[in-house]
Amino acid sequence: MALDRLSARKALQNHIDHPLLETPFHPRIEALSRSQEWYVWAGYRAPLSLTDEEMEYTALRNSCGVFDISPMKKYRISGPDAEAFLDYVMVRNVAKLGIDRVHYTCWCNDFGHVIDDGTLFRFGPESFRLCCQERQYEWLSDAADGFRVNIEEETRAVAGLALQGPTSCRVLLNAGFSGVEALRPFQLARFPHEGGEIVISRTGFTGDLGYEVWVSHDAALSIWDRLFSAGALHGIQAVGYGALNRCRIEAAFIVPNQDFMTADHVLRPDRARFPDEIGLDWLVDPAKPYFNGRRAILEAREGKGLRHVLVGLEVEGNVPADGAIVYHRGKHEAGIVTAGIWSPMAKRNIAIASLDRPYGSDITKDFFVEIYALREGRYHKLMKRATIVSRPFVKLERRTKTPPDDF
Amino acid sequence: MTSCDAIVIGGGHNGLTAAALLAASGRKTILLEASAHLGGAARTEEIAPGFRASGPAHLVNRLDPSVIRALKLDTACLSGKALPTAILDLAWGPALVRGAYGEVVEGVTPEEARAFAALREKLFFQASLLKRFLARTPPRLGKTSLGDMKDFALAGLSLISQGREEARDMLRMLLMNVADIADEYLSDDRLKALLAFDATLGIHLGPRSPTSLLGLYYRLTGETNGLPGAQYLPRGGIGSLARAFEDAARRAGAGLRTEAPVTRILSRQGRAEGVELAGGERISAPLIVAAIHPKAAFLSLAAPGEMDAGFRKQIRNIRSRGNVAKLDLALREMPRFTGVKPEDHEARIVIARNIRHVEEAFNPAKYGAYSPDPVMEITLPSLSDPSLAPQGAATLSALVQYAPYELKEGWETGKPAFLKIILDCLDRHAPGLSSTVIAARLLTPPDIEAEYRMPGGHWHHGELQVDQLLINRPVDRASSYATPMEGLYLASAGAHPGGGLSGLPGLLAARHILSGGR
Numbered sequence: 001m002a003l004d005r006l007s008a009r010k011a012l013q014n015h016i017d018h019p020l021l022e023t024p025f026h027p028r029i030e031a032l033s034r035s036q037e038w039y040v041w042a043g044y045r046a047p048l049s050l051t052d053e054e055m056e057y058t059a060l061r062n063s064c065g066v067f068d069i070s071p072m073k074k075y076r077i078s079g080p081d082a083e084a085f086l087d088y089v090m091v092r093n094v095a096k097l098g099i100d101r102v103h104y105t106c107w108c109n110d111f112g113h114v115i116d117d118g119t120l121f122r123f124g125p126e127s128f129r130l131c132c133q134e135r136q137y138e139w140l141s142d143a144a145d146g147f148r149v150n151i152e153e154e155t156r157a158v159a160g161l162a163l164q165g166p167t168s169c170r171v172l173l174n175a176g177f178s179g180v181e182a183l184r185p186f187q188l189a190r191f192p193h194e195g196g197e198i199v200i201s202r203t204g205f206t207g208d209l210g211y212e213v214w215v216s217h218d219a220a221l222s223i224w225d226r227l228f229s230a231g232a233l234h235g236i237q238a239v240g241y242g243a244l245n246r247c248r249i250e251a252a253f254i255v256p257n258q259d260f261m262t263a264d265h266v267l268r269p270d271r272a273r274f275p276d277e278i279g280l281d282w283l284v285d286p287a288k289p290y291f292n293g294r295r296a297i298l299e300a301r302e303g304k305g306l307r308h309v310l311v312g313l314e315v316e317g318n319v320p321a322d323g324a325i326v327y328h329r330g331k332h333e334a335g336i337v338t339a340g341i342w343s344p345m346a347k348r349n350i351a352i353a354s355l356d357r358p359y360g361s362d363i364t365k366d367f368f369v370e371i372y373a374l375r376e377g378r379y380h381k382l383m384k385r386a387t388i389v390s391r392p393f394v395k396l397e398r399r400t401k402t403p404p405d406d407f
Numbered sequence: 408m409t410s411c412d413a414i415v416i417g418g419g420h421n422g423l424t425a426a427a428l429l430a431a432s433g434r435k436t437i438l439l440e441a442s443a444h445l446g447g448a449a450r451t452e453e454i455a456p457g458f459r460a461s462g463p464a465h466l467v468n469r470l471d472p473s474v475i476r477a478l479k480l481d482t483a484c485l486s487g488k489a490l491p492t493a494i495l496d497l498a499w500g501p502a503l504v505r506g507a508y509g510e511v512v513e514g515v516t517p518e519e520a521r522a523f524a525a526l527r528e529k530l531f532f533q534a535s536l537l538k539r540f541l542a543r544t545p546p547r548l549g550k551t552s553l554g555d556m557k558d559f560a561l562a563g564l565s566l567i568s569q570g571r572e573e574a575r576d577m578l579r580m581l582l583m584n585v586a587d588i589a590d591e592y593l594s595d596d597r598l599k600a601l602l603a604f605d606a607t608l609g610i611h612l613g614p615r616s617p618t619s620l621l622g623l624y625y626r627l628t629g630e631t632n633g634l635p636g637a638q639y640l641p642r643g644g645i646g647s648l649a650r651a652f653e654d655a656a657r658r659a660g661a662g663l664r665t666e667a668p669v670t671r672i673l674s675r676q677g678r679a680e681g682v683e684l685a686g687g688e689r690i691s692a693p694l695i696v697a698a699i700h701p702k703a704a705f706l707s708l709a710a711p712g713e714m715d716a717g718f719r720k721q722i723r724n725i726r727s728r729g730n731v732a733k734l735d736l737a738l739r740e741m742p743r744f745t746g747v748k749p750e751d752h753e754a755r756i757v758i759a760r761n762i763r764h765v766e767e768a769f770n771p772a773k774y775g776a777y778s779p780d781p782v783m784e785i786t787l788p789s790l791s792d793p794s795l796a797p798q799g800a801a802t803l804s805a806l807v808q809y810a811p812y813e814l815k816e817g818w819e820t821g822k823p824a825f826l827k828i829i830l831d832c833l834d835r836h837a838p839g840l841s842s843t844v845i846a847a848r849l850l851t852p853p854d855i856e857a858e859y860r861m862p863g864g865h866w867h868h869g870e871l872q873v874d875q876l877l878i879n880r881p882v883d884r885a886s887s888y889a890t891p892m893e894g895l896y897l898a899s900a901g902a903h904p905g906g907g908l909s910g911l912p913g914l915l916a917a918r919h920i921l922s923g924g925r
Contacts, residue, residue, distance in 0.1 A: 088712035110715035110884075110891070142720045146711025290677040290713045295891065 020045040023070035024159045024220030028228075032238050039241060042133075044071040047240035056243035060206055061345060063235025063407075064165040066227065067244050069212065070220075073118075073135055074158050077128045079149035086120065086128055089143050089292055091275055093285040097122045102186045102201050106280050107139075112296030112305075113263035113272035115139060116256055117280065119203060121188060129154070133256045134264065143292065159220040163227065164210030164247070167234040169404040172200065172211060175230035180211065181403040194222050205244060207251025209398045234407070249339050252312055252352060252391035254278060259310070259338040259352055270307075274300050278354070279310040279391070308335075309360035312391040313351040315369055316384045318342050321351045324369040326359075330383060334359035337369055343393055350393045351386070364388050411435040413694040414682055415661070416669050416708070417860075417899065419447025422698030423652040423663075424913030425898040427478050429696070430661035432921050437690060438661055439682065441668035441860060445653045448859050448866055449908060451646025455846030457797040460735035461645035462859055463850070463866045464908050465786055465804045466490075466755060468638040469629025470648070473542065474910030478655040482632075484641035484648055487791070489634055493747050493754040494597040495836050500746040502597040503754070508627065508636025512598070519595045526592040531635055532569060533577045534627035536562050541628055541904035541911065544887050544919050545877045582873065585623055586614040586762045600759035603766070604782055608808060609906070610871050611730050613769030614762050618873050625871060629907065638755060644792045648908065672697075672708040672895065679894035682708075693894055694920065698913060701725060701869065701881040701901040702862040709892060718891050721882040725875065725901075729852030729864035730772055732810035734783075734829055736803040737796065737846040741787065742837040756785040758836060765808075772809035776816075777825045781832065783807040800845070805829070812852035812863050822851055868901030877903060888916040889924060896920055 021044045023029075029047055037048040046068065049056060059065045077086060087094040092105040099122055106117035118132025130136070140151050163171060172180045177191045180200055188201035196219055204210030215223045228236055248255070256262045260278040261271045274297055275284050284297060300306050315321045321340035328334040333356075340351030351369070353360075359367075371382040398404060411434075415426040418440025430436040444450045448462040467485060475482055491505040503513040509527055512520045539558050546555035566574045580588060585606035589599040603614035606623035613619065631637045641648045656663060671683040672695060681691035697704035705714060705722045743749075744756060759765050759782040768778035785805045789796040796802045807829055814821045826849045830841040852864025861868060869881050878886045881901045888896050888903075898916030900906035 084712060089716075110717035139716070143716035145716075145719060145723065146706070289675075292716050295677055295715070295893075 025068045042071045049240035053242040056239035059237035064167040065239035067162045069160040074154045075130045076152040081147040082126045085147040085149045091284040093288045108293030109263045112293040115263045161213045164204045164206040166407045171231035206247035250394035277308040311360045313386040314389045315349040315386045321369045324371045327368045329366045345394045408689045410691040414692040415696045417698035418445040420652045421913030423656040424910045425917040426661040427656040427659040428917035430659040436661040439667040440665045446649025449645045449649040454848045455737040458737035459795045469907045469909045471909045481651045489637035491754040494757045507634035538628040584619045596761035603762045604759040613766045640791045674713045696896045698898040726870040727863035727865045728812035730809045732807045733850040734805040735848040738801040739843040741801040742840045744837045772811045867906030888919040
């Protein structure tokens with residue numbers, strides 16, 4: 001008896017061998033990993049790279065990269081008031097989101113500060129999925145008081161794979177998902193898989209042709225195998241965050257708590273951001289019914305409440321400006337670079353920066369970035385000219401072309 | 408759809424006050440009351456054939472002079488003299504606290520009377536400083552006005568004027584518990600019990616709970632007929648004062664509608680536009696004044712999608728669970744309380760033996776049980792207004808503490824058991840009283856909630872404790888009567904300064920609106 005209890009306790013102590021969660025695809029990713037470079041993504045062990053970041057980036061832009069997005073938080077929101085509820089939570093007009101469509105959106109606290117951004121999937125008149133970076137169950141539940149909605153956390157139950165790159169459509173067709181070529185950007189469809197159903201949406205985080213495949217936890221490995229055997233001759237390659245990050249910077253997509261601080265995480269009162277301050281003003285629909293933070297956002301717009309602006313920069317030279325301070329005329333501090341890379345696609349040194357108004361809004365010229373380049377034990381301080389340029393840095397026709405060209 | 412300039416929801420005395428002032432400013436004002444009678448908790452209703460009783464408000468002790476002036480309120484019903492308080496004690500006989508909260512104390516030793524006088528003077532001085540902040544819109548953090556600064560400065564000056572020691576002592580006492588202060592100054596258990604009772608009546612605290620002294624300060628900031636701390640039973644009962652408020656609103660030209668329960672506040676894009684009544688009738692107005700519990704206004708009437716979620720969560724978290732039961736008895740004859748002189752039966756009669764009695768009465772309330780040995784204050788309304796009872800008969804009104812909103816055993820069985828406990832207690836102090844009962848109405852907090860539409864059955868519309876006062880009453884973003892919904896204002900006891908028959912929330916809300924936000 002005592003021995004039973006002891007072994008039961010022993011079994012529970014195993015958690016120490018696996019301090020991080022593993023996604024349902026982990027056995028495959030682990031097996032493919034040569035570099036063994038991992039990082040922690042929302043408590044999950046996730047690859048920074050599997051082989052070589054350059055090669056993975058090349059796959060994303062030239063064939064098909066596969067990135068495991070299972071750690072994304074997923075919430076199923078359903079019920080008679082689901083549309084009204086989400087329209088109240090989101091700054092974007094959810095009534096305009098069609099069935100089997102997806103849109104990018106963000107949501108704010110009472111003070112108009114962005115809590116998080118994400119993609120909203122609409123499966124039916126009363127059924128949605130919100131996919132985002134930070135945990136939102138509590139916020140959604142609080143906001144749902146008075147609405148007839150059901151909010152279900154399905155982060156673990158639903159696994160996701162992003163297939164991105166020019167051959168991604170061909171890979172899916174080879175895998176037998178015919179009809180996928182007809183999907184327009186931000187459209188989704190259901191396909192049979194092993195007696196069950198999976199969802200494929202034409203969405204992604206690379207600004208390229210690409211799809212996201214959503215499957216139940218149990219079907220994860222079988223879908224992985226199905227895709228990889230179908231894609232063997234089309235350059236399918238598992239990629240880590242390093243390569244994906246390059247693509248998303250080229251597409252000028254922002255990452256919460258990287259390019260802006262989410263309202264629930266900031267400690268200092270001036271660090272939270274209005275949608276307008278992080279380039280998301282286009283999402284806000286003041287004409288729709290009241291939504292959370294509306295009054296604060298509109299007051300900020302009317303008064304002098306907007307203090308920052310997100311811009312794209314082109315920096316001279318080829319040294320990435322990630323984390324650099326932005327100066328106006330080399331004297332006045334104007335902001336900070338939140339992400340910067342040398343873009344192989346654009347052949348330009350690009351950066352996303354958050355500037356303090358009037359820099360970036362009224363004053364748009366004469367910027368410099370101060371880059372500290374660490375070279376063999378010594379910082380080289382570089383003052384590089386930076387120019388505000390339009391975003392995205394890389395715009396690909398194939399992102400939207402339907403049906404996609406066959407590569 | 409009918410339209411007007413302003414709609415006041417709720418016909419309690421605060422709603423009537425706000426309606427009177429808005430109407431007097433020339434705005435076409437309609438007041439909507441859900442029940443058949445105006446006056447809210449102060450209205451008087453029949454409890455048995457020939458017997459009438461008031462709601463939870465059964466005494467006047469803080470009717471604000473500025474409200475009387477602004478409304479030209481007819482206060483003839485308060486022209487009598489201030490009522491004494493008799494604290495009963497079967498062994499020692501009652502102690503009598505006369506005049507304005509004990510200008511004269513009888514039934515105690517001369518030393519004790521002097522000690523009480525000293526404490527009384529100190530408490531009144533401190534309360535007078537706090538009073539300044541109750542009589543105006545609370546300051547807004549980050550938007551402190553010149554007027555706020557003036558008040559801070561004047562409060563500071565008056566504090567210093569009494570000498571450094573007094574200033575220091577006030578800062579020491581402000582957040583203390585009433586029991587420690589009573590023990591420090593007094594030795595007579597009856598007087599200590601009175602302070603303990605008055606500090607905690609209607610508040611979910613025991614006398615030994617930290618900050619319980621604030622309740623007593625609040626009580627002492629009240630004044631009636633120019634006498635701070637005085638208490639009155641209006642001639643004609645509390646209802647006659649309610650009628651005075653009603654008359655003032657009528658005189659000012661406000662339209663008063665009863666049996667007109669509002670079911671929804673209509674709004675568009677976060678701006679209030681009107682109300683919908685139970686029958687489906689809609690009335691539009693650019694200005695809606697909710698003289699009702701904040702939870703009722705923001706959670707029940709405003710659409711959930713029309714106010715920010717964080718704000719709504721704050722409102723949900725307002726502590727507002729009543730602790731007090733209201734008992735009304737129809738009696739065959741006037742009761743006689745042991746040791747109390749016949750002419751002193753007009754007093755407020757307090758049954759609380761000592762601090763420990765009040766504290767031990769509180770203990771079960773923390774765990775969802777009523778006090779097996781409750782404390783209470785009693786008035787005999789028909790003494791001052793014979794019309795409330797048939798010839799020779801009498802009414803008794805009592806506020807009995809503690810009766811938790813959420814009773815673990817349920818009020819269905821709890822209510823008769825609690826009533827028996829109260830009647831037994833009354834019999835001990837007025838032998839034979841229970842045998843003269845013709846009818847009894849015991850309103851538990853859930854009854855008060857249903858009857859007077861006060862969520863939680865709390866007459867302050869939210870605990871009157873330090874975290875729900877001033878700039879945090881009811882919550883920070885609605886503390887200056889304006890609310891996050893444009894065009895919607897709060898004017899009830901749930902707003903600053905709080906509950907009781909003062910009229911101040913209604914007055915200050917109306918002034919805030921009329922001044923265009925100061």
